[in-house]
Amino acid sequence: MGEQNNSQLLSRVATNDGHGENCSYFDGWKAYDRDPFHSTRNPNGVIQMGLAENQLCLDLIQEWIKNNPQASICTDDGVAYFKEIANFQDYHGLPSFRKAIAKFMEKARGSRAKFDPNRVVMSGGATGAQETIAFCLANPGEAFLIPTPYYPGFDRDFRWRTGVQLLPIHCDSSNKFKVTLDALEAAYQNAQKNNITVKGVLATNPSNPLGTTMDRDTLTTLVSFVNRKNIHLVCDEIFSGTVFDKPGFVSVAEIVEDDPCCNRDLVHIVYSLSKDLGVPGFRVGIIYSFNDAVVACARRMSSFGLISTQTQHLLASMLGDDEFTTKFLAESRRRLSERRRIFTAGLKRVGIRCLESNAGLFCWMDLRPLLKAKTVEAELELWRVIINDVKLNISPGTSFHCSEPGWFRVCFANMDDKTTEMALTRIRTFVFRANAAAQEKKKRWNMALRLSLPRRFEDMSIMSPHLMSPQSPLVHAAT
């Protein structure tokens, strides 16, 4: 079928690019898919560092499952429940599941906030949760403000089929990418100037890609901002259980509980077990709203993405096991912290720094010193070298809508220790060679050109001790 015929036959949603897959974030995945690293079968393949997956504690879950055969409907001990569970399709979900997940959400937040099982609404992963909440809160053409940098998947999840817009709240490294009231107001005014109705703010805490938590002041600023404008605040807290260092995590639920003036109808939380528990395949997304009408509406919408009852049943037992969840969360944080320490220390040895962070499954790596220019093009040129020659799938900041070129998200929890070491070796070798080439180049230029260096290169040599040679074979291959 020709393109033209399809564009008439199919819908606009089907024929537009709103799914957002045509961006470098997903291109990196494709590069990995074409040539995936394997320690023995393909040791020179691309190492996947573009996937925020948490594989560090799956052994603990595996052990729990072995010790709790009654929790599954597929064992001799549990199969008597098969009929009842396989048949259950109520969009309220299994009461035991809702109760257990509310309890787990409390625990992941240090028990400083209460979660009511009756406000827990299921969805197909955080992906489905984001779409559901967008459908509930905004009409096509209306907008949510979102701090940059932000997770590229939001462009699909929140916008694609809903027709809702996402407008950036620009944040930058000058204050460690914190959301300020000025930036909020500027984004809001900008929308008004363009006659776009703003229906809310979508915030991710802990941040993906930054790996940082929002402090209480910033959260309070956000909550009072949305109250003043009478718009919504959607907080994506899917990394809340990954906070491994101080300052601790503050959930918007705490702010709501502490602030008697806050209009609770405006506040909604998105949660998931894909990151905290490391089970993205199970498709457990949660919408937790303080607004009764949103709970009722989202629950009806959950018909489109209910969680398999086989999975609900298993998780109800697992997350209902207090001793297990306490141990799991503590051990998971310990292992994430340790992995991050090893990874950032390895980068530091060749002078690469990351944004200081205390959560998440990734670092926000500062490769600004390696850029040929402070431009998106230069960032993407460097990224192509890293993908194609260094064979690491990391994600460029531009795919996260970052307004400062040179930052990259690097995931570190979806691999074993050996692969981590391998990835570090590749990065270090790359940077070492780039530095050496730059030194060599500099020396030659210094000799040949003396003081006649053009202004641009002079600037770059000051801010970029690791400047890469334009003649480097790595760069060449990528351009």
Add this chain to the structure above:
Amino acid sequence: MGEQNNSQLLSRVATNDGHGENCSYFDGWKAYDRDPFHSTRNPNGVIQMGLAENQLCLDLIQEWIKNNPQASICTDDGVAYFKEIANFQDYHGLPSFRKAIAKFMEKARGSRAKFDPNRVVMSGGATGAQETIAFCLANPGEAFLIPTPYYPGFDRDFRWRTGVQLLPIHCDSSNKFKVTLDALEAAYQNAQKNNITVKGVLATNPSNPLGTTMDRDTLTTLVSFVNRKNIHLVCDEIFSGTVFDKPGFVSVAEIVEDDPCCNRDLVHIVYSLSKDLGVPGFRVGIIYSFNDAVVACARRMSSFGLISTQTQHLLASMLGDDEFTTKFLAESRRRLSERRRIFTAGLKRVGIRCLESNAGLFCWMDLRPLLKAKTVEAELELWRVIINDVKLNISPGTSFHCSEPGWFRVCFANMDDKTTEMALTRIRTFVFRANAAAQEKKKRWNMALRLSLPRRFEDMSIMSPHLMSPQSPLVHAAT
């Protein structure tokens, strides 16, 4: 929060009634939920006959699971796969799952059509599949034609969040509710007259609520109609494995394969395991499209409703077991046929007939003789008596958009033999009393009024030997 504030704060989708839950179909469920029958704990409660669930062969699945512990990631034999499976979140799905489900789809269709695993797209149940295909094929305001009577859930699944319209193709009992070319053309012309763009036809085969299969001629008419108009044909075949009697099932896939002139890009199938296998809790929905662009787009959309990999993994083994699926489908058909025979025979003893059918988990019961008038109001009045006094949740034809009052869908496969007997006893007692009261009434009226009967009652007494008395306490209680 007040209604008014909500209508400004939330979206139109959230505040309209497009979810379709405010109809008698769902009201019946609520009545059941308030007072559910239980053989010992609540023997006078409402018996659920409004739920097209297939519980008749779950014992076979249970047995298979016990014999195949390696199929689950939650057993000693299978837990070694836990990490790999729980982590897998590719929207293509497990290759083994897609292969097994394509094979099962073929088998449920008597192996007369081929299904390519690469065209199998996952979704959250048939609910999610319907929404996905609507999003792919039509813009808000555009329409699909749909033969009546049809499943009430389509109003939510196909329309609610997509903004797509469903326009009726009126069918009636004069030809056993078959879809004719005249009816198709009339519906199409009617849409054109109202300036509505028709993007396709949505057909259910076997039909829910009729329990009948479409014959080859009707399917051929549909396929050539959509080809002539260059619009889509979506065939919902979620009951294909329930066909228990002649004539056998013909899938649209057979027609497409046999017709070299058919534009395959126009044809799409929706499937599910909720009915054929009886596992609605597992949320297995499938879109099978012959159109490459739709496969690609629907696959991206499947991110919103992926099937839990725990469930995919189990089903890949189960449906990959040829011996089991052959036995299961045969035994399931045998048990459904037997249950239908018992049920319709029981109804026949008090003169109630059902539309002749050969598939599905329900009968299309003809209660026209019990109506006080040939109106929707009379149908709903009778329905309220049956819900409130007879304590059976059956679904009135009007909730299926049937244009002839007096038909009811009665599900028979979601209960055990004893409950079936209990339901039959209740219906028979009700009809018997209604008949007796009518006879008594008739006798008194005959004596008092002789030949001065008003025309309306005369008509009804001819066509309705079981006419219910307006003074019946059952009717009184319901009005």
